[in-house]
Amino acid sequence: MKILLADRAIVGDGERVIEQAGMCVDQRGSIVAVGTAAEMQERFPNVEPTRYDGCTILPGLIDLHVHIGYWWNKPDASQYNDYLVALLAAKNLKEALSLGVTTIRDVAASDGLCGALKTALRQKMIAGPRIFEVNQGIIMTGGHGWQLKGALREANGPWDVRAAVREQVRAGADWIKLMSSHRTPTPEFTQEELDAAVDEAHRLGRKCCVHASLQPAIPMAIQAGFDTIEHATFMTVDQAKQMAEKGLVWVPTMITFFQIAEHYRQAMQAEESGGEFYEYLLKYGSFFMESEQAYRENFAKLMETGVKIATGTDIVLDKYPITPVADEIGLMVELGMPPIKAIQAATQTAADVLDQGDRFGSLAEGLLADVLVVKGNPLEDITALKQVQEVLLAGESRYLASHHK
Ligand SMILES: [Zn+2]
Structure with a gap:
């Protein structure tokens, strides 16, 4: 299990934004829960979260x-x-x-x-x-x-x-x-x-x-x-x-x-x-x-x-x-x-x-955790999308891997 916390999450459905957001990903790389940071900590008190201050979580x-x-x-x-x-x-x-x-x-x-x-x-x-x-x-x-x-x-x-x-x-x-x-x-x-x-x-x-x-x-x-x-x-x-x-x-x-x-x-x-x-x-x-x-x-x-x-x-x-x-x-x-x-x-x-909307493409429970974390708020400044902090592909961290390995 891992929990990501950030200033906000953009769900990807063109509508929903969660402020002070959190999401939980299981070992198989699926999204277990998306909600507020407080909800995540309440539901999964034993998981040490990774905090991304000043950042936004969105789908890959x-x-x-x-x-x-x-x-x-x-x-x-x-x-x-x-x-x-x-x-x-x-x-x-x-x-x-x-x-x-x-x-x-x-x-x-x-x-x-x-x-x-x-x-x-x-x-x-x-x-x-x-x-x-x-x-x-x-x-x-x-x-x-x-x-x-x-x-x-x-x-x-x-x-x-x-x-x-x-x-x-x-x-x-x-x-x-x-x-x-x-x-x-x-x-x-x-x-x-x-x-x-x-x-x-x-x-x-x-x-x-x-x-x-x-x-x-x-x-x-x-x-x-x-x-x-x-x-x-x-x-x-x-x-x-x-x-x-x-x-x-x-x-x-x-x-x-x-x-x-x-x-x-x-x-x-x-x-x-x-x-x-x-x-x-x-x-x-x-x-x-x-x-x-x-x-x-x-x-x-x-x-x-x-x-x-x-x-x-x-x-x-x-x-x-x-x-x-x-x-x-x-x-x-x-x-x-x-x-x-x-x-x-x-x-x-x-x-x-791609007929894959039920597998990935938004932040929703049960979908694969294809996730992008960027610095800043792309809803205010779209170029924030280039400030990549982390990339998860089916729950696996791939950003550091792609740079240092
Ligand atoms: Zn072409």
Whole structure:
């Protein structure tokens, strides 16, 4: 048994905050009780509590859009083989834990990588958040990301798309991912192909997500009924209403667009230029500037339709934290979401997306103790989410482990 006490606990349901809070966790890593510090001490007088003064307890964060083994952006990419990719992914997992992230959904990695990581985590060879994954993403021939060797499966026509879905399920995928747009309005899959993917995924008991940034890829994805739509950068209010009606969840991944737009602004002002990333920025910088503007103008309006929103980050920049969920939450708050709701987007809502809301994602009796303790009060200053003091994954302390072992 262990008892944690803090100035407050944010339950994760978008509503409840407990002042002078305490929670009790048993040996199996489950939450036995959540309430006030006084209640905990009364119920468990023989357990010596750990006090976190000036701190807030909340559920561990969930990142629904991660590429945990993304190596293609490394300056020495030519040296990466499977071994190095696995080591990089292990390093990234450890970093994710240290940022308070206790669950990730990987949405395209080298074939078999996430399966191996899940085994290594289970056997405690490495430390990291629990993983849900799609194995390879599915694209049309020459579609978005086709150059990313090993991480994408090209498929054409409804039956080949179904075959590609089956291959991912065979490889252990928990989810299915399709990519249906890139940087131009031309959608990459036909409606028939998208419909086949959703039907096959659901038929095999898997939920499915789709990368759709632009029109008309967004309405096509809504029509097909993907469980989560990633990015949906240029979504209209009407489309958000349709998503809300169909129960589809929006994972906007704003942070990655804002970050690349910022790099572009800096690159345009810098005296030095050149290099592969500079060329990339020259080519796509304006797309990211327009994307940032679209999120700034529309996020609050889209949110007001009632569409469910959950956190994902999609960071594929070198030298940037792998799962900056706290930054994504910060952007949601900056663009009009109340802090307590933005925290829910990264905890209970994201767990519900994964059909795991009855296992983790909020601070409630009987759930696994996936817990983040931060210094300060994120309801007053959302950047407090970055002041990580402790991380529990199913009751086990993983923060110190990730730094000192
Ligand atoms: Zn992505």
